[in-house]
Amino acid sequence: MAKTSFREQMLRAREDAIVSSVNRLLAEKGFEAMTVDEVAADVGIAKASLYKHFTSKEELAAAAMIRILERALAFTEILAADDQLRPIARLEAVARWTLEVQLAGEMPSLPAQNSTLRNALMANRGYLDRLFEVSDRLGAWITAAQADGEIDRQLPAEVVLYTLFARACDPVLGLLKAGGQHSDAQIIEWLLRTCFRGLVGARA
Amino acid sequence: MAKTSFREQMLRAREDAIVSSVNRLLAEKGFEAMTVDEVAADVGIAKASLYKHFTSKEELAAAAMIRILERALAFTEILAADDQLRPIARLEAVARWTLEVQLAGEMPSLPAQNSTLRNALMANRGYLDRLFEVSDRLGAWITAAQADGEIDRQLPAEVVLYTLFARACDPVLGLLKAGGQHSDAQIIEWLLRTCFRGLVGARA
């Protein structure tokens, strides 16, 4: 098996620090507004050193996207391990998790259409593999929840899946948070409610 | 009254053409990805001529945002004129209208946080006035619909308003449209359904 030298550990730690900075800056300002100089300054190294680890700005962002997808995968593992949970409860838990990540300022926003970032991601096997894996897991829970009658059977699973992804970077959270009038917990409850029960609300 | 010379009519027509191009390009690629050269080429005039009409790229975008808000205002006028419509029906009609505009490729996306565009818009009286006017009208319908029990009373009107604004540029529509599997009408029905009734759907 591969020997992990001290040198390599340091390298990993540094790359981890880089990805953390990128992740935060992506969440804060988005891909276009984030500059590589900023990232370097935030990490505390020279810009040229960044390019020894990642060959382009797009690859930097891709690393952050991959990390958040892996965090999502890890969370779904935890949910999957609890066999008491019904599919709808798992979906709600995932949605809640995405909102919490967003509130923590750690959710990089979805790539805009037709950007250089989107092209890079669509050509990045590591990103796509993880995206598909997350989609597969959620997709299975969605169809199961529809079988239970807990998710609208008239909606294609695709629509439900895309909606959950979109809510993970819903600007509504940022707007409410910026207002400063409400607690984080309250905001999350409202957004979960509008996501699953709609603006109309419960009609039990 | 002000005389509208032929010269001035031509000027208005040209500015109108400019704003149309900007609007379409904003919807297609967003503010950062859109270049002034592109706008000029699309309109068919030189870039320097653009700057005789609008003093900056931000002002170009602001003009497009103002136009879409005025279109929204005009649509609310029509709805307000029909006194048979209940508040919830008006809100649904507005939501449907925003989706139709989005499908037509005419909905400029919401300004990202902390961008130069956001700063410019927040300092633009014409934009803010219209934004507030739209918000006021929708706000009145929202509280009325809540009084009717047709919109969730547990949600602050603010949350409902922000959600409607956010759905006007929901990436889900673009994803479904890009898939090419479904008709425009079908996509709109699904998105309206998830917006008002949530992923859980009707439980009548």
Add this chain to the structure above:
DNA sequence: GTCTATAGCCAGATAGAC
């Protein structure tokens, strides 16, 4: 007010010493 040509700037990427 329209054009061509260009200034000025900024950000992504690289050279080359250590």
Add this chain to the structure above:
DNA sequence: GTCTATCTGGCTATAGAC
């Protein structure tokens, strides 16, 4: 692998002739 210094290209904005 890290640094400083620099290259390069693209974009906003403007000068100046007509």
